[in-house]
Amino acid sequence: MSDTKDWPLWEVFVRSRRGLSHTHAGSLHAPDAELALRNARDLYTRRGEGVSIWVVPSTSITASSPDEKDPFFEPSADKPYRHPTFYEIPEGVKHL
Amino acid sequence: MTAHATSPTSGTPATPATPAAPPSVAATALALGDDALVLSHRLGEWAGHAPVLEEEVALANIALDLLGQARVLLSLVGDEDELAYLREERAFRNVQLVEQPNGDFAHTIARQLYFSTYQHLLYERLAASDGPLTGLAAKAVKEVAYHRDHAEQWTVRLGDGTPESHDRMQRACDALWRHTGEMFQPINGTADTDSTDGTSGIDVDWPEMEASWTASVTAVLDRATLKVPEGPRTGAWSAGAGRQGLHTEPFGRMLAEMQHLHRSHPGATW
Amino acid sequence: MATAAAHQAAGTPAAHATSDAIGTASGPDSGPDSGTAAYQAAFDTAVAAEERIEPRDWMPDAYRATLVRQIAQHAHSEIIGMQPEANWITRAPSLRRKAILMAKVQDEAGHGLYLYSAAETLGTGRDELLDKLHSGRQKYSSIFNYPTLTWADVGAIGWLVDGAAITNQVPLCRCSYGPYARAMVRICKEESFHQRQGYELLLALSRGTDAQHAMAQDAVDRWWWPSLMMFGPPDDESSHSAQSMEWKIKRHSNDELRQRFVDICVPQAESLGLALPDPDLRWNEERGHHDFGAIDWTEFWEVLKGNGPCNEQRITQRRRAHDEGAWVREAAAAHAAKHSGASGKATA
Numbered sequence: 001m002s003d004t005k006d007w008p009l010w011e012v013f014v015r016s017r018r019g020l021s022h023t024h025a026g027s028l029h030a031p032d033a034e035l036a037l038r039n040a041r042d043l044y045t046r047r048g049e050g051v052s053i054w055v056v057p058s059t060s061i062t063a064s065s066p067d068e069k070d071p072f073f074e075p076s077a078d079k080p081y082r083h084p085t086f087y088e089i090p091e092g093v094k095h096l
Numbered sequence: 097m098t099a100h101a102t103s104p105t106s107g108t109p110a111t112p113a114t115p116a117a118p119p120s121v122a123a124t125a126l127a128l129g130d131d132a133l134v135l136s137h138r139l140g141e142w143a144g145h146a147p148v149l150e151e152e153v154a155l156a157n158i159a160l161d162l163l164g165q166a167r168v169l170l171s172l173v174g175d176e177d178e179l180a181y182l183r184e185e186r187a188f189r190n191v192q193l194v195e196q197p198n199g200d201f202a203h204t205i206a207r208q209l210y211f212s213t214y215q216h217l218l219y220e221r222l223a224a225s226d227g228p229l230t231g232l233a234a235k236a237v238k239e240v241a242y243h244r245d246h247a248e249q250w251t252v253r254l255g256d257g258t259p260e261s262h263d264r265m266q267r268a269c270d271a272l273w274r275h276t277g278e279m280f281q282p283i284n285g286t287a288d289t290d291s292t293d294g295t296s297g298i299d300v301d302w303p304e305m306e307a308s309w310t311a312s313v314t315a316v317l318d319r320a321t322l323k324v325p326e327g328p329r330t331g332a333w334s335a336g337a338g339r340q341g342l343h344t345e346p347f348g349r350m351l352a353e354m355q356h357l358h359r360s361h362p363g364a365t366w
Numbered sequence: 367m368a369t370a371a372a373h374q375a376a377g378t379p380a381a382h383a384t385s386d387a388i389g390t391a392s393g394p395d396s397g398p399d400s401g402t403a404a405y406q407a408a409f410d411t412a413v414a415a416e417e418r419i420e421p422r423d424w425m426p427d428a429y430r431a432t433l434v435r436q437i438a439q440h441a442h443s444e445i446i447g448m449q450p451e452a453n454w455i456t457r458a459p460s461l462r463r464k465a466i467l468m469a470k471v472q473d474e475a476g477h478g479l480y481l482y483s484a485a486e487t488l489g490t491g492r493d494e495l496l497d498k499l500h501s502g503r504q505k506y507s508s509i510f511n512y513p514t515l516t517w518a519d520v521g522a523i524g525w526l527v528d529g530a531a532i533t534n535q536v537p538l539c540r541c542s543y544g545p546y547a548r549a550m551v552r553i554c555k556e557e558s559f560h561q562r563q564g565y566e567l568l569l570a571l572s573r574g575t576d577a578q579h580a581m582a583q584d585a586v587d588r589w590w591w592p593s594l595m596m597f598g599p600p601d602d603e604s605s606h607s608a609q610s611m612e613w614k615i616k617r618h619s620n621d622e623l624r625q626r627f628v629d630i631c632v633p634q635a636e637s638l639g640l641a642l643p644d645p646d647l648r649w650n651e652e653r654g655h656h657d658f659g660a661i662d663w664t665e666f667w668e669v670l671k672g673n674g675p676c677n678e679q680r681i682t683q684r685r686r687a688h689d690e691g692a693w694v695r696e697a698a699a700a701h702a703a704k705h706s707g708a709s710g711k712a713t714a
Contacts, residue, residue, distance in 0.1 A: 006699030007148075009486065026549070027483040028150060029492065031698035032705070034249060039150040042157050043476055047556070066423045133461075140464070143452035143471050144683065147691025149445070149479050156472035163465050170461075177460050201694050256704065257697025264693070350456075357517055358459040364575050366460040366567075 008057055010036040012044050015052035022054050030055075120284065121228045122173045123189070124298050127283045127339055128218075128229075129169030130190035133180060134347075135211060136162035137354060138198055147201050154246060158208070161239040168232055181358035185341075185348050192338040193275035195347040199268065202254055202261070206268035208247035213312050214279045216240045217305050225299055248316050255320025262321065269317065270325045277329030278337045280306040413614055418544035421487040429613055432606065433543050434488050435504070436615065438495045441481035442506035445499075446680050448474045450514040451523060459517060466563050467520060473560070477553045484545040500685045508666065509596050511674030518571055518578075518585035524564015525638075526586070526593040526631070532561060533627045534597065537617035546615075565634065572639045579639075586635070587643045594658075595666045597624040628656050 007029040013022035025044045030036035036055040044050065064072055080086045089096055139159035146152040170176040193211055198204050219240055222233035254265040280302045314324050336342050358366075405424040412419060419425055448471050455471065458464035482492045498504040509527055514520065535557075538550040571582035598604055598620040610616035618626075628647075635642050646659035669677070 006703075007695065026480055026552075027486065028479060029148070030150065031253070031695075032702040035150075035253075035698065038246065038249065039154065042154045043150065043479055046153075046157070046472070046476065063422065066420070137456060140455045140468055143455055143468070144448045145687045145690075146475075147687070147694035149475055149482075151691075151694075152448075152475035153472055153479070156468055156475070160465060160468055160472070163461065163468065167461050167465075180461055181459070201691070253698045253701040254694070257701045258693065260693050261697030261700075353456050357457045361459070361575060361577060364459075364578055366463055366570055366574075 007031050008059070010040070010055045011058050011061060012036075012040040013054040013056070014040075014044055014050040016049055017051055022052065025049075027058060121298075124229065124283045125169045125172040126179070127189040129166050129173065129179075130188050131194050131211070131215070132162040132169065133166035134188070134190045134350070135194040135207075136160075136166060137350065138194065138196075138207075139204075141198055142204070151201075155204075158243050158246065161236075161243065165232070165236050165239070172228075177358070181355045185343055185351055187341060188338070188343065188347070188351070189341060190338050190343075191275065191278045192344050192347075193272060193279065195338070195343060195350060196272060196275065197346050199271075200264060201250075202264040202268040203271065205247055205250045205254060206265065206272050208243065209251050209269075209313065209316065210272060210276050211279075212240055212243040212247050213309055213316075214276075216244045217308055217312075218300065221300050221305065222298060227298055229298060251316055251322070252320045255317070255322040265320065266322050269322055270327070273325035273327055274329060274331060275337075278339060280309070281339060283339060413542050416540075416542075416614070418547060419542055420544045428609075429615075430488055432610060432613070432615060433546065434485055434490050434495075436610075437481055437485040437488075437546055438490070438498070438504050439506060441478045441485060441495065442499045442504060443510065444474045444478035444481060446506040446510045446684060448478075449680055449683060450510055450512070450676075451520055453514050454517060454520050457517070458520075463567065470524075470560055470563065473556055477556070480549040480552060481546075484543075484549040487545045496688065500681065500688060502672075502681065505670070506680075507596060508669045508674060509592050510680060511669050511676045512588070512592055513676050515588075516581050516585060518568065518581040519589065521564045521567035521571060521582065522585035522589040524560055524562075525568055525634070526564075526589045527596065528557065528561040528564060529631065530593045530596040530627050532557060533623050533630070537623075540614075540617060542614035565638070568638055568640065582638075583640050586640050590643050591661065591665075594624055594628070594661055595663075597621070597627065599663065599666070625655050628658050632656055 008031075009027055010030055010033075011027050012025045014025040015022045025040075028036065028039050028043055030039050033055060037053060040053050040055050041050075045053070136159045139155050139162070142155045142159075143152065146155055166180075167176050170179045173179060191211075193207060196203070196207055216237065219233040219237040222229050223237045251265065254261040256262070282300075282302055283298070317324050331337060333342070406426065409419065409423070409425055409429075412423075419429075451467060451474075452471050455464065455467050458467050482495060485495060486492060495504065499506065509530075514523070532554065535550055535554055539547055539554055541547040541550065568582050568586070571578040573579075598607075601607060601619045601621045604620055607616060607619060611619070631642065632647065632649075644659045646657060648657055649655075650657045668674070672678075
């Protein structure tokens with residue numbers, strides 16, 4: 001008989017406290033969104049790790065491929081003018 | 097949730113320790129504490145047997161919440177371990193519903209639905225009142241709301257799942273129905289204490305609460321495409337039920353297992 | 367608690383991605399040879415540089431297979447490992463101990479789940495892994511084929527079995543495969559109470575009545591040697607070790623970890639007031655380690671083969687729970703199929 005075959009995989013994102021973003025905590029199986037949320041609560045916040053949870057069907061996530069790593073991420077590495085440290089400011093100038 | 101001055105009553109029979117709360121509140125704390133203790137034990141029996149791993153974690157969470165409640169409540173009455181491990185069966189005051197064996201998952205869910213709905217309604221009322229159990233109830237009501245939700249979610253899925261799950265869930269709801277009436281008897285319902293007005297230490301309109309319970313459970317069963325059971329809601333034994341220390345046969349075996357190690361080493365600390 | 371000891375069962379076929387969900391693998395691992403050498407070089411460089419391999423990265427088939435096998439065995443150990451301790455939940459002698467034990471057994475279910483999730487990122491579903499466990503094609507740690515005969519066994523498992531597991535697991539937090547390493551970080555953090563509660567439990571018994579003390583000593587006598595076996599066969603007989611070390615799945619040899627564990631346990635036993643059942647156990651000034659007696663590897667291999675005191679019982683209970691739960695899982699799936707339009711929405 002099928003086990004979790006018909007229970008899809010869900011990715012769980014937990015906000016650990018107010019003011020922080022949800023971060024990926026792991027995954028689990030559940031038959032539907034409501035139980036996925038409850039299973040996530042039971043599994044990933046047993047020790048008070050969260051104040052908010054998202055669950056997303058794993059199949060709904062589109063991820064960048066490692067093969068595309070270079071075209072995706074390398075072009076941004078050579079634009080130092082996007083970073084504040086690129087600019088020289090005279091000593092003693094404040095609030096900049 | 098410490099001692100409140102209320103009129104003394106004849107107290108709780110067979111309570112070995114010196115009550116830390118007045119006898120009336122002690123009787124209520126004992127009854128509610130035993131409910132939580134016994135149901136926690138039954139849920140603990142699921143460990144390693146649950147239908148899916150996610151549910152192992154969920155059932156254990158509920159069992160742990162209940163055990164925590166039991167420890168607070170029993171500590172209002174006396175020493176938690178003496179109360180749990182050294183009382184005889186006839187001195188336990190839990191309702192018979194919670195001592196019913198786990199059966200299949202449908203029976204466990206039906207038991208959870210009936211009991212957690214009751215417990216949620218009761219703790220809501222206690223949390224809103226100004227009494228000795230208010231503090232405890234305010235914390236427990238959040239836990240119990242989750243237990244109730246868990247039971248409702250599963251009742252709906254099993255009732256409105258496959259033909260097999262529907263039949264199992266209906267059988268479970270029917271089988272446990274006759275243990276549901278007892279929950280709405282005033283808690284100090286023993287012959288020696290119910291003569292004194294207000295001695296339960298809590299102020300609850302039981303008939304009103306029972307009506308809420310019935311409405312809520314009916315709505316859930318409807319959503320689950322299940323029929324509300326039709327049989328009687330209490331046993332025909334006029335001597336009473338769990339709140340009077342009269343239990344069902346499986347309870348004695350449950351206690352034998354629970355107490356044997358503790359009783360085998362009198363006076364030992366663990 | 368569980369262990370990812372070095373001894374593993376017969377090889378598992380390499381799992382390949384079957385979906386494009388997050389975490390399942392893609393890449394040309396079964397593609398034409400032309401690009402493979404470059405991918406292999408990139409993989410080797412990343413491992414050598416202590417970078418983590420992530421699910422969608424290219425990885426050698428054998429690396430994937432080894433990980434699936436090891437993570438699955440680890441997950442199975444958590445799940446089967448619930449049984450010997452759950453055996454005492456209903457008899458725990460105080461409510462405090464009962465709460466602790468329930469929480470611990472629950473953690474084991476949770477840890478099994480984290481690990482199955484990690485295995486799923488390699489493209490092998492939990493169904494398939496459970497199927498292999500139930501049919502005996504994948505193993506779990508042999509330690510759980512020993513029975514818990516008294517309450518003190520709960521303490522001995524916490525102190526010795528969890529202690530050995532932690533010794534094994536801490537290095538796994540730096541495993542080259544990202545999802546496994548992250549699961550282990552979480553598990554190690556959560557398990558930090560498991561060993562302490564076992565030690566505390568034994569301490570209470572050791573300092574208790576004569577009967578309690580005797581119960582504690584008996585448990586330590588029975589669990590000591592099987593715990594040492596948890597690190598797997600001696601290095602010269604461990605078939606998978608060398609490759610796993612090279613891939614940085616494994617960081618220390620079986621014998622190294624075993625020695626570390628013995629050295630840790632000796633003073634802890636003294637503080638407990640309990641003896642370790644090994645007449646050859648003594649400090650070796652020259653080596654800076656404790657010498658210890660010969661391990662009965664015949665017993666180890668026999669238990670691994672299925673002839674331990676509880677092999678049959680453990681797998682039968684696991685199968686029964688799974689089979690008896692089938693109608694529940696089907697019901698929930700059927701309900702979801704009927705009401706698939708009605709799912710909840712997340713909002714930030």
